Amino acid sequence: MTANITPTDPGEKTLLERYNPDRFPRHSLAVDVAALSTFDGDLWALIIQRQSHPFREIMALPGGFIGLDESLGQAAARILDRETGLKNVFLEQLYTFGDPGRDPRTRIIAVAYYALIDWERMQHLKSQGHPMPLRLSVPWAGVSGGPVQILDQEGNLLPLAFDHAEILGMAVKRIRGKLDYVPIGFQLLPSCFSLRQLQEVHETILNQKLNKDSFRRRMLASGLLKATGELEEDVDHRPAELYRFTRKSAI
Amino acid sequence: MTANITPTDPGEKTLLERYNPDRFPRHSLAVDVAALSTFDGDLWALIIQRQSHPFREIMALPGGFIGLDESLGQAAARILDRETGLKNVFLEQLYTFGDPGRDPRTRIIAVAYYALIDWERMQHLKSQGHPMPLRLSVPWAGVSGGPVQILDQEGNLLPLAFDHAEILGMAVKRIRGKLDYVPIGFQLLPSCFSLRQLQEVHETILNQKLNKDSFRRRMLASGLLKATGELEEDVDHRPAELYRFTRKSAI
DNA sequence: AAAATAGTGTCTATGAGACACTATAGT
DNA sequence: ACTATAGTGTCTCATAGACACTATTTT
Numbered sequence: 001m002t003a004n005i006t007p008t009d010p011g012e013k014t015l016l017e018r019y020n021p022d023r024f025p026r027h028s029l030a031v032d033v034a035a036l037s038t039f040d041g042d043l044w045a046l047i048i049q050r051q052s053h054p055f056r057e058i059m060a061l062p063g064g065f066i067g068l069d070e071s072l073g074q075a076a077a078r079i080l081d082r083e084t085g086l087k088n089v090f091l092e093q094l095y096t097f098g099d100p101g102r103d104p105r106t107r108i109i110a111v112a113y114y115a116l117i118d119w120e121r122m123q124h125l126k127s128q129g130h131p132m133p134l135r136l137s138v139p140w141a142g143v144s145g146g147p148v149q150i151l152d153q154e155g156n157l158l159p160l161a162f163d164h165a166e167i168l169g170m171a172v173k174r175i176r177g178k179l180d181y182v183p184i185g186f187q188l189l190p191s192c193f194s195l196r197q198l199q200e201v202h203e204t205i206l207n208q209k210l211n212k213d214s215f216r217r218r219m220l221a222s223g224l225l226k227a228t229g230e231l232e233e234d235v236d237h238r239p240a241e242l243y244r245f246t247r248k249s250a251i
Numbered sequence: 252m253t254a255n256i257t258p259t260d261p262g263e264k265t266l267l268e269r270y271n272p273d274r275f276p277r278h279s280l281a282v283d284v285a286a287l288s289t290f291d292g293d294l295w296a297l298i299i300q301r302q303s304h305p306f307r308e309i310m311a312l313p314g315g316f317i318g319l320d321e322s323l324g325q326a327a328a329r330i331l332d333r334e335t336g337l338k339n340v341f342l343e344q345l346y347t348f349g350d351p352g353r354d355p356r357t358r359i360i361a362v363a364y365y366a367l368i369d370w371e372r373m374q375h376l377k378s379q380g381h382p383m384p385l386r387l388s389v390p391w392a393g394v395s396g397g398p399v400q401i402l403d404q405e406g407n408l409l410p411l412a413f414d415h416a417e418i419l420g421m422a423v424k425r426i427r428g429k430l431d432y433v434p435i436g437f438q439l440l441p442s443c444f445s446l447r448q449l450q451e452v453h454e455t456i457l458n459q460k461l462n463k464d465s466f467r468r469r470m471l472a473s474g475l476l477k478a479t480g481e482l483e484e485d486v487d488h489r490p491a492e493l494y495r496f497t498r499k500s501a502i
Numbered sequence: 503a504a505a506a507t508a509g510t511g512t513c514t515a516t517g518a519g520a521c522a523c524t525a526t527a528g529t
Numbered sequence: 530a531c532t533a534t535a536g537t538g539t540c541t542c543a544t545a546g547a548c549a550c551t552a553t554t555t556t
Contacts, residue, residue: 012304019356024316026277053263065275072349096347096362098323105270109280111347214518237533238526465545488506489553
């Protein structure tokens with residue numbers, strides 16, 4: 001559009017140069033990351049123990065403030081890298097939590113992301129310090145949603161800081177719903193896997209047993225799996241063939 | 252947790268009182284609303300023509316800055332009310348757009364919401380001035396996603412300001428995906444409607460013809476429709492029975 | 503009566519679940 | 530040989546699509 005300069009319109013260029021962001025309220029913006037994995041029939045989340053107030057010593061999701069020149073996804077990847085040393089992780093925006101009062105310090109809006117990490121990588125976290133995977137307890141079925149709790153090694157419920165139980169719940173709800181039409185299961189497996197492993201991932205996410213025959217047929221008919229010809233090793237029964245995902249569909 | 256005060260820990264209360272939000276970068280946060288309706292076999296979106304720079308005179312979604320003490324959903328409802336006078340509208344968070352550079356003034360993060368409004372209400376907007384429904388042209392099938400264009404009365408493509416074509420595209424993708432498992436169709440209809448009207452809404456959203464028999468069976472089997480006993484009027488053929496949605500499932 | 507759509511009944515094709523059977527590893 | 534799981538073939542059942550038919554309004 002032509003920027004005609006008139007007495008009432010000083011022109012776009014001038015206005016942009018004169019623009020004062022402080023004419024409108026400014027907010028603190030953070031990213032929280034729900035990094036999920038599957039193991040032993042349960043979902044696990046990467047949790048840290050807070051070192052400072054508020055919620056000092058309480059369990060929380062990794063998070064941090066968003067820099068002025070990084071995109072939201074970059075901020076999430078940076079924070080996940082800082083906590084785990086992992087790069088190139090499946091990471092997707094989840095929801096933005098902005099209720100006034102969700103943080104007792106001041107109003108902080110959190111753009112939540114979720115990540116899917118296979119258990120093998122989850123075991124080799126760079127910073128062996130605070131972050132650790134903790135088992136989830138999902139107190140609802142299907143995709144009804146709601147907060148999700150975390151358990152310590154003895155199976156005791158641990159409280160979560162801020163609204164992080166809601167964020168985790170939203171992440172579980174999202175991947176349950178998404179699993180029906182997007183093959184995200186392989187994000188939680190090594191690059192080579194058996195159909196049984198894939199089925200166990202699905203069963204863990206959905207928290208329900210699936211029919212073996214029908215699951216095999218669906219997966220093989222999807223055209224997204226490629227047989228490698230290799231076989232499982234070190235199992236005390238007939239070894240299964242290993243498959244790879246053909247990542248033709250953009251994730 | 253007991254707030255033990257030690258030489259290295261001044262206590263939670265003190266820290267919260269001393270908290271300085273300016274220790275971290277602060278951002279401009281806005282809400283943009285994609286208000287959708289269906290009519291004449293197409294999706295329509297509520298569009299305004301910008302009165303000021305940047306993108307002066309270009310078409311855009313209604314939006315505004317988020318107040319310091321309102322929730323994100325409240326901000327979206329306030330802005331939709333300001334533009335349309337409509338209250339109690341189906342409104343749901345869509346995605347947060349935060350790429351640096353998406354707004355030429357300064358970095359502005361936009362939490363996008365989408366609304367579903369039945370065509371009847373769309374015709375009686377309070378402020379007869381700027382906001383108007385414009386027809387959408389969706390250049391992709393299914394839920395592949397991508398930007399969506401708007402058409403003027405003559406069917407010419409109009410440019411959209413900022414990343415609003417992407418926001419609209421995300422909204423269309425979302426409702427297409429959601430329609431398969433959540434009955435959102437009735438949000439685009441008056442409270443009483445025929446099965447044919449409902450099918451037309453589905454066909455418009457999905458942009459594909461549906462099988463009449465199977466659609467009827469699915470809808471009636473869902474248990475979400477209640478026959479009213481009333482019939483259509485002023486149609487030049489056998490009148491259809493009218494139904495209501497039983498909103499037992501929380502939307 | 504003609505036109506147009508509403509609504510019902512039935513056949514068929516497809517896909518999921520169930521089950522039986524064979525195959526192949528370790529012990 | 531025994532056990533455990535992999536993998537195949539087949540039957541059944543539920544649901545979607547197709548189609549034929551009847552019903553009810555306006556013109």
